[in-house]
Amino acid sequence: MQTATLLQLGAIGLLAASLPLAMVWMSADANKYRKLVWVAVFLTFDLIVFGGFTRLTDSGLGCPDWPGCYGLANPFLAHEQISAAEQLMPHGPVTVVKAWIEMIHRYLAMGIGVLIMALMATAWVQWRRTRSQTFAPAIPTALFLFVCVQGAFGAWTVTMKLQPVIVTIHLLLGMGLLALLAWLGGRADYLxxxxxxxxxxxxxxxxxxxxxxxxxxxxxxxxxxxWVSTNYATLACSDFPLCNGKLVPEMDFEHGFTLWRELGKTAAGHYLPFSALTAIHWVHRNFALVVVVVLGLTAWRAWPHAALRPTARYVAIVLALQTASGLATIYFSFPLAIAVLHNAGAALLVLLVTMLNYKSKYQLDIALRAPARAPVPAEIHSR
Structure with missing residues (x-):
């Protein structure tokens, strides 16, 4: 890729970050660092949701190279190549619309990368100046390293043609980035x-x-x-609570959960059998019951604590909505809007469960540090 294209992509990343950075700088909030953290949380959540939309619309290969599109900085410049590919395969992975969806996803990711670099730089400068715990740079630095690894997996997602294990790790890294930012935001709030x-x-x-x-x-x-999404196994079970009319349908766990293989293929290169897709869907569906029970119990246990109650309430609400959207995806045969909402619900649960972890840790720490009440002398009881 030419140096000019890389410079153009860098400029687009700076442009994507300029608006949120300007909003933080011009805000009335005296703590600009805390504001920047929560803006990064919001945009990372948006990136995960838009990434789900990119995957669900089969736009992951809308530009079949990385980081540009046919070696150019935007689909406008690559319009001729994209149109030629679309004419050869009108319903294939490369179309004008899919190219724009994919590149917008990349532009947003670059903007968030710039925000996290600004966050890390601010943390280090303020830490060296004040030594305040507010600016402890360990998490911002970890976020920068996380973004670099996430960018590498984003590149491999394209260059390895949507290999399921790479796409799944890319998703998990995005959720991990959101969790780290939420933890940093929780610390900033409590400080x-x-x-x-x-x-x-x-x-x-x-x-x-x-x-x-x-x-x-x-x-x-x-x-x-x-794993369900990247293997296109969402409709492998077309009913609920049964799966294709059976409590335990025919399933191929060996091929379904072989991690290193091409999309739609077994490790030997044969087409993936439908029973493998059924196994993938069935495991996700049944493990969801475990998650619902444990998260529901966690919210119930956290409810009596005033400092934890708001987060526990939101966990319970989002958990119920997430369950409903999962069922709706099956009953309504995988409509795009509901599938995107289901992806957003997972990201929102990550955010809320992370906040509940931080708040419970904080509350436990200060409870352990609080001085114990002195026992009442026995002679007082006798009066």
Whole structure:
């Protein structure tokens, strides 16, 4: 790729980041760093949702090279090549619309990369100047490294022709980026507005354990959901609660869960049997029951604590909506809008469960540091 194209792409990334950076700079919020963190959270959530839309509209190869489109900075410049590919295969992976969807996704990702570099630079400068815990640079630096790895997997997603394991890891890294930003945002909030302990250490420790378990199970479920999506197994079971009329349908777990293989192929290069797609869908569907139970229990345990109740309430609401959208995807034969909402619900659960983890950890820490009440002398009781 020519140097001019790379410079043009860099300029587009700076342009994409300029508006949110200007909004942060001109905002009335005195804590610009905290504001920048939450703007990055919002845009990363948007990027994940738009990435789901890109995948669900089969636009991942709308531009079959990376980082540009046919070696150029935007689909306008590559219009001739895109149109020629579309004429050869009108319903193929390369069309004008799909090229724009893919490149908008990349532009947004570049803009977020610039925001995270600004976040890291601000953290390091302010940390060296003030040594304030607010600007501790470990997480911002980890975010920068995370973005670099995520960019590499974004490139491999295209160059390896949507290989399912690469696309699934790309999704998981996006969710991990959102979780890290949410954790950083939670820390910024609590450093600005410290809160008093709202429960006993024993009760908060139970909530904390459940919150960690919820995060782990949610990670597995998102990986399974990504595996369903990247293998196009959403409609492998066309009914519910049965799967193709059976409680336990015919399934091929060996081929379904072989990770390193081409899209639609077995490791040996043969076409993937339908029973493998059924296995992928069936596992995701049944593991969802485990996730619903554990996240529901976590929200219930967190509810009595005033500091955790708002987040617990939102977890319960989004969990119910996510379950409904998953069922609707099956009953309505995979409509695009509901599928995108289901992807957005998963990202929102990641955000909320991360916040619940941070808040429960914070509440537990200050509860453990709080001085214990002195025992009442026995002679007072006797009066």
């Amino acid at each position: 600005v507005k410290p809160q008093a302990p709202g429960g006993s250490p024993a009760a908060l420790r139970r909530v904390r354990t459940l919150a960690i378990a919820s995060a782990a199970l949610l990670l597995v479920q998102i990986a399974l959901g990504g």
